[in-house]
Amino acid sequence: MRGISGWGVHLPYPRLDKSLIKAVAGSGGGVGTRTVASYDEDTTTMGAEAGRAALRARAVRLGSLWFATTEPAYADRTNATVLHAVLRLDRTVPAYDVVGSVRSALGALRAACQGSGNALVVASDTRTGLPGGPDEAAGGDAAAALLIGDGSDGGPVLAEIVAWESVTDEFVDRWRTPGAAASRLWEERFGEARYTELGAEALKLALATAGIAADAVDHLIVAGLHDRAVAAVQRTSGVPAGRITDRLAAKIGNPGAAQPGLLLAAALESAAPDQYVVLLSLADGADAVVLRTTQALASYQPYRPVAAQVTAGGPVSYGRYLHWRGMLPVEPPRRPEPARVSSPAAHRNAQWKYGFAAGLDVPGGTVHLPPAPQDEARTPVADAIGTIVTFTVDRLSYSLSPPVVFAVVDFDGGGRLPVELTDLEAGEVAIGGRVEMTFRRLATSDGIHNYFWKARLLRGQEPPGSGRSEDA
Amino acid sequence: MSSRGIKDRVAIIGMGCTRFGEHWDMGFDDLLVAAADETFRSAGVTRQDVDAYWLGTAQSGMSGIALARPLGLEGKPVTRVENYCATGSEALRQAAYAVASGAYDIAMAIGAEKVKDGGYQGLNAFPVPGDGTTRSVTAAAMFSMVAPAYAGKYGVPLADMKTALARVAFKNHYNGARNPRAQFRKEMSVDKLCRMPAVAGGLSVFDCAGVADGAAAAIVVRAQDAHRYTAKPLLVKALSLVAGNGSGLGDPAYDYTTFPEVVASAADAYAQAGVKSPRDELAMAEVHDCFTPTEIVLAEDLGLAERGTAWKEVMAGTFDLDGEVPVNPDGGLKAFGHPVGASGLRMMFEAWLQLRGEAPPERRISTYGKRSLALTHTLGGYPGEMVSFVSILGTA
Numbered sequence: 007m008r009g010i011s012g013w014g015v016h017l018p019y020p021r022l023d024k025s026l027i028k029a030v031a032g033s034g035g036g037v038g039t040r041t042v043a044s045y046d047e048d049t050t051t052m053g054a055e056a057g058r059a060a061l062r063a064r065a066v067r068l069g070s071l072w073f074a075t076t077e078p079a080y081a082d083r084t085n086a087t088v089l090h091a092v093l094r095l096d097r098t099v100p101a102y103d104v105v106g107s108v109r110s111a112l113g114a115l116r117a118a119c120q121g122s123g124n125a126l127v128v129a130s131d132t133r134t135g136l137p138g139g140p141d142e143a144a145g146g147d148a149a150a151a152l153l154i155g156d157g158s159d160g161g162p163v164l165a166e167i168v169a170w171e172s173v174t175d176e177f178v179d180r181w182r183t184p185g186a187a188a189s190r191l192w193e194e195r196f197g198e199a200r201y202t203e204l205g206a207e208a209l210k211l212a213l214a215t216a217g218i219a220a221d222a223v224d225h226l227i228v229a230g231l232h233d234r235a236v237a238a239v240q241r242t243s244g245v246p247a248g249r250i251t252d253r254l255a256a257k258i259g260n261p262g263a264a265q266p267g268l269l270l271a272a273a274l275e276s277a278a279p280d281q282y283v284v285l286l287s288l289a290d291g292a293d294a295v296v297l298r299t300t301q302a303l304a305s306y307q308p309y310r311p312v313a314a315q316v317t318a319g320g321p322v323s324y325g326r327y328l329h330w331r332g333m334l335p336v337e338p339p340r341r342p343e344p345a346r347v348s349s350p351a352a353h354r355n356a357q358w359k360y361g362f363a364a365g366l367d368v369p370g371g372t373v374h375l376p377p378a379p380q381d382e383a384r385t386p387v388a389d390a391i392g393t394i395v396t397f398t399v400d401r402l403s404y405s406l407s408p409p410v411v412f413a414v415v416d417f418d419g420g421g422r423l424p425v426e427l428t429d430l431e432a433g434e435v436a437i438g439g440r441v442e443m444t445f446r447r448l449a450t451s452d453g454i455h456n457y458f459w460k461a462r463l464l465r466g467q468e469p470p471g472s473g474r475s476e477d478a
Numbered sequence: 479m480s481s482r483g484i485k486d487r488v489a490i491i492g493m494g495c496t497r498f499g500e501h502w503d504m505g506f507d508d509l510l511v512a513a514a515d516e517t518f519r520s521a522g523v524t525r526q527d528v529d530a531y532w533l534g535t536a537q538s539g540m541s542g543i544a545l546a547r548p549l550g551l552e553g554k555p556v557t558r559v560e561n562y563c564a565t566g567s568e569a570l571r572q573a574a575y576a577v578a579s580g581a582y583d584i585a586m587a588i589g590a591e592k593v594k595d596g597g598y599q600g601l602n603a604f605p606v607p608g609d610g611t612t613r614s615v616t617a618a619a620m621f622s623m624v625a626p627a628y629a630g631k632y633g634v635p636l637a638d639m640k641t642a643l644a645r646v647a648f649k650n651h652y653n654g655a656r657n658p659r660a661q662f663r664k665e666m667s668v669d670k671l672c673r674m675p676a677v678a679g680g681l682s683v684f685d686c687a688g689v690a691d692g693a694a695a696a697i698v699v700r701a702q703d704a705h706r707y708t709a710k711p712l713l714v715k716a717l718s719l720v721a722g723n724g725s726g727l728g729d730p731a732y733d734y735t736t737f738p739e740v741v742a743s744a745a746d747a748y749a750q751a752g753v754k755s756p757r758d759e760l761a762m763a764e765v766h767d768c769f770t771p772t773e774i775v776l777a778e779d780l781g782l783a784e785r786g787t788a789w790k791e792v793m794a795g796t797f798d799l800d801g802e803v804p805v806n807p808d809g810g811l812k813a814f815g816h817p818v819g820a821s822g823l824r825m826m827f828e829a830w831l832q833l834r835g836e837a838p839p840e841r842r843i844s845t846y847g848k849r850s851l852a853l854t855h856t857l858g859g860y861p862g863e864m865v866s867f868v869s870i871l872g873t874a
Binding site: 340341342344345347348351352354355358359374375376395396397398399400401402403404410412414416420421422423424425426437448449456457458 | 598599605609610611613616620623626627676677678727732
């Protein structure tokens, strides 16, 4: 039976303490923290990181790639193709965007579940509200990737899909015209009433299809942007309160389109084999998915579990957050803006730029970053761990978030690259520090995003098996 | 591979150099005309007498027309050259080789840069369309990595290293204060320099070269013809250029305490000139002190100090005006300023003045009258990826 055969998530490192908001915005904020995509992250880079995590936990040959978000980095052109290049997928693997609404994420997941072969469904979202508003405080940024398969050549299924029921309803509870900075909300009670009814209906249908009662559900996940409706559906679901998955709202906030996948990953990380997990998503109707975990779940090792990422983060000031989101224009650096990327050059060098594949001088075994013209082969280095040989802090060069921290990194297994660091304060860098590579957006010029890789401190989280493999 | 050089076959017979600085009232054309006219007067020739021209500019103009137009040249071969910060040196190298070949009797090398029209501080290269993956940190940041690497390798306490860097800047500001053509003419104490806030790694703005507009030029002829123009020609003893292949950036063995391109070009130049012991033979050196740690490493790469000792020599005053081997007696890039295309020729201008006894007494090198060779050195690029030029010039 088809189901979930793996997952990977990405929570951005910066965390905003919501108690800082009110002093500046005059209202809003609250207790707890939310995740904030760094200035060099967008839904595409976060999605790429989540996809990498999923495939690092379970390296499978993909049949399709799906990317869902409310906040695509590009309109008109596909964003999933960037993930496709980062993940170094074969050209014959199709990659599609399903973008625009929170519900897109469930649509992509459903399409993948109804298809064949191994599918990677990535949902990624950045949630922005106007300063002092509810969406700003309630939102979070994250990406989650779910690997869908039928157990044939993608490793065993970890949670089979037993039932999926969906109800659809047209009503305007929240809306955002394209290009607007934030969504607007109808008065809360209307949406609460609609979603409470729709959630209950979808849940009832799905449990009936699965042939189980509410009290047989071991883990109930209720996702959705309408917080009161979510709480009401949880309360009236018939599932005991102790079996309802924590939405992590006080730590990371609500990451919109990424929330269903993220919470499903979190639930599966705490679930035991042979349990019922129900995912209920409230978005322009409701989708209810009943899953049954398998014995294989016990031996599955997620690359970086949700719980570990929830606790790994560092503070970002409210002012810097506002600047990153374009809500607070600050004095730009007095340096020329970066030139726009040449599309043909980027395409020619896609293996390096997106796939972070180094050049390999086969007879000598020397690794070149970037590849040298005479290198016969490419070797993927994206998952390699490196050591900081020396570094500098540059307060002069162009950056959206100065200063630039820059280091010379030697990779385990060979190769050296002078590269920018990210997700750190300048004072944290030290010679000998261990780093991993992360896919980021360096800049945007003429509307063209310049994606490439940066290094970030491992902070003691050295992954197992960080070696490289050779491919010609 | 052979590098025979053209020792004693070509001589500089006239030079000129504008004041370097913020020339808000002068454009690129004005700078070229000013340097060229001074040089024509110095050599006693007219623009029409000069058979061929080489214009060095990194980014202020394109093609030989950029010089032919302001000078009003007619029917002359004019070539624009560019080789990063070695651009001005490269212009002289091309002109000297052209004369040595017999193709021309008299040639001018002129270098100029108008950087202050750009609207940004610092130097900014032409963006070449690319895939967006090349690093974007400043030259200051790249060179700032030299100081801790050097200190670490030779066990120099970081405080001592900082003082040595400040001592380099102090020396060059001291010299620049005695040079009316220099951009910065104020002495700076070591204490004050040490207190400046860091902008790139441990480097402050005062560890960086001055960014200036300026132009400098030289006229060269075959050595046997030189005495028709001047009683005191400056002979070209060696011209060496090495372009690195960038491998240092990706080479785990590279440690940021030396510049292999400089070592190679120095060895080539010394061989061409027949210099065996540069510290004992050179009267002075003008080196590419783009950043203070660069000058310390250059002293070692150019053979003026043993490995790991240049910082101590700096502190001991070895490279001061009255030291054993004065380095950057005109103030260097640090105080004279750095109009990219002009700097290499500016260095030669100082050799022209010092070796021929025309430097003012307050800036005269201790070796004047005792030694007759000067070295000039320019580099362009970064540690691990640079071009390096070395010339040896002499009066005997």
